Amino acid sequence: MTDPTSIPTYKPEVIETKWQKRWEADGLYHADIDPDKPKFYALTMLPYPSGDLHIGHWYAMTPSDARARFKRLQGYNVLFPMGFDAFGLPAENAAIQRGIHPKAWVFQNIEKMRGQLKSMGAMFDWRREAISAEPSYYKWTQWFFIKFFQNDLAYQKEAPVDFCPNCNTTLAREQVQGEDRHCERCGTPVIKKNLRQWFFRTTNYAEELLDFSGMDWPERVQTLQTNWINRSEGASVIFKTTTGDDIEVFTTRPDTLWGATFMVLAPEHPLVPKLTSDSQKEGVTTYQDQAKRMGNIQRESAEREKTGVFTGAYAINPVNNKKIPIWIADYVMMGYGTGAIMAVPAHDQRDFEFARKYDLPIEVVIQPPDIDPIDPEEMEGAVPASGDMVNSGPLTGTPGEIAFEKAVEYLEKHAIGEATINYRLHDWLISRQRYWGAPIPIVYCPKCGAVPVPEEELPVKLPDDVEWLPTGESPLKLHPTWRFTECPICGGEAQRETDTMDTFMCSSWYHLRYLSPYYDEYPFDPKEYDYWMPVDTYTGGIEHATMHLIYTRFFHKACRDLGITRGKEPMLQLRNQGMVLGEDNEKMSKSRGNVISPDDLVKIYGADTVRAYLMFFARWELGAPWNSSGIEGSIRWLRKVWYTFLEPEDTDRQATAQAIKNLRRKVHQTLQSVTRDFENFNFNTIVSALMELLNEMAIAKALGIFSTEAWREAESIYLRMLAPVCPHIAEEIWAQTGYEYSIHNQSWPEVDLEATREEEITLIVQVNGKLRDRLVVPADIDEESAKLAALDSENVQNFLEGKQPKKIIYIPGRLVNIVI
């Protein structure tokens, strides 16, 4: 077979275009409700229309497509939709750079990317495409906002919020990342601004979001979300100031309350101006200004020496009525708990450092059993361990194990505090001071307040004629006429809200819009919802673990409570792919010049080869660096597939019964493992199993097996296993070998268990656990014969050196281990 020219060569560019056209013309991948079939909703994260389909998109989507196709062959009615997350900052920023309108830019990108996506040969049902920036889509994004508003899940408040000075907009807490607290999009460190903004009550669902029961989500994502929500059990306690104000604190150590010798408020705490005495005013204001200027970078570093200022005010420790000073310090954060703490220097390291520096009293109230009696004068650090309560009034002597609950009991009995659970999760800030987003559908009326736009007036359309360059002010505010309107209630003059919504709002429900993108009476057609939801498999990047994947769960649960959606979770199973790095093992980027373009690869190799290689070259969930010569292996494999199935055999030999049996065994064994691997997202071993089987088939073909029934069976099974991975070549060979169109409408082959059975096995013979011989024996060999055969082995005899075996271990079908 040195010159396989008897048939036309494999030309992917020809057959791929041909079949893509045919499939589209036939509506092969249309997914419609079919009550007679089990449904399968396979969802993969929708791309941002940034202009070009990246190899990362292919890496994420190809295996998702292959698995959706596998499910389809298994007999499921599979929905595998695609769309574009088209609102938001990146589109707007790119448009600014190019001086072109965001809308024009985004829609021209969508046009291009749709074509690129089609070149993958994926089974997307394009009739269900949804684009979040279309009025028919964001109408319903606005509708959800109004539902949330009407049910107290959306509210406005003035608060210090994170603001990106480069993107010129506020950000949700989740969009601020890293030690330096930078913007998720542009990397600029954020600043705090006091602004009146819209929030969703995600914290209402904090507890429920911690519950992953019944969900097949990666441990990793569960951990990331759990850490992000950061639940801690403790107590809230009210401290009264000597002037009668209440200061609420949260503590995880109510058992140390008797040791609270001072209080610390965050510099931004709203009570600070009121509490500060005249003599301390100057120092306090200076400190506040300094804290503000310093920003979060240095402020949130634990290594920094603690600083603070006395306010001049005092509070009363409610458990022992001691008068304790109130300080402000930047180690207390306004964004966590209540922004105020009771300081217990003996048992908290931060409080200890602070107390030592400013010479504040230290009271020991916990004595851990395994530590010498603690002397406050001699301490070199706080003792945070739990232990028996001491110097704690009526609770003195309470053992460490029950100290927490006894202390809470005491607080509740005396009405000075109660058990509380605190979360780090914040309510979701959804206001954005940018142009390219869905307008928040609220009207401000001087008489009626914040009034939602009536449903029949939705969508509140985003005007095109806006000066959309970001200034920190909402661009819609600068439009000459857009914001002026009438109050929907009283008809008086009123103004529209000019902020737009966070794009994560759009992507929180896109899986619902796919169900019926043209439906105009509701966000989705309830019939479609009843059939398709929930999403069975969701695939996408891990980077959304604490953003999109929390928001969409919240969204679903909130909608469920409003009677819009049903069930505990929107997505039952989640899998995350890893990242394709450049050949230099670095993240791909234009500046590094290590970007791999899928378009170029398709031109050279064809889509099937790119698909196969992306599934083969790494463990999907881990990713790996790209390897340009590695992909050659995939094209070689497909060429070999081509010739092996299409070229007539070149031998006069007649296949023996044994050869036929061997072929069938390998085919059905491979089918077994490929089926299992598809189920488990082990895509790399699917391809390697297919390569291995092909190698065996090529050998079998030389033995004259080509015209047998066994070959015909092998061919049919092989092509159906290949079809999800390489849909074009599989369809082409399927047609050329005389099967009925389309391979993608066939059913997944059944394993013939009888055929998989081995007749002979290689018996491993060990002496003291070390391999000494391999014996080919009948598969059904009994224990006695296996042991005898092992002892009989010449090699074994050499190692026995005439000694008597102490013990002989026999593992049926596998090995004999002789212990001497």
Add this chain to the structure above:
RNA sequence: GCCGAAGUGGCGGAACUGGCAGACGCGCACGACUCAAACUCGUGUGCCUUCGGGCAUGUGGGUUCGAUUCCCACCUUCGGCACCA
């Protein structure tokens, strides 16, 4: 500091329930084909070896007849969180 994941040939990786470590592919070497090269095909390819074998899955222990797999401790890399009260 806390939480999580991963460490296997020159490289990507395989090993289903504790049972042949290195499947499959890349790369490399040699050979065939060719005027030549590419393609294609074939053979070989963990390390050491006195050719008997010995050593090898980050390191060190443990359990076991037997450990890449289970347990303990540690090291390295990556990711997340972090003065979280």
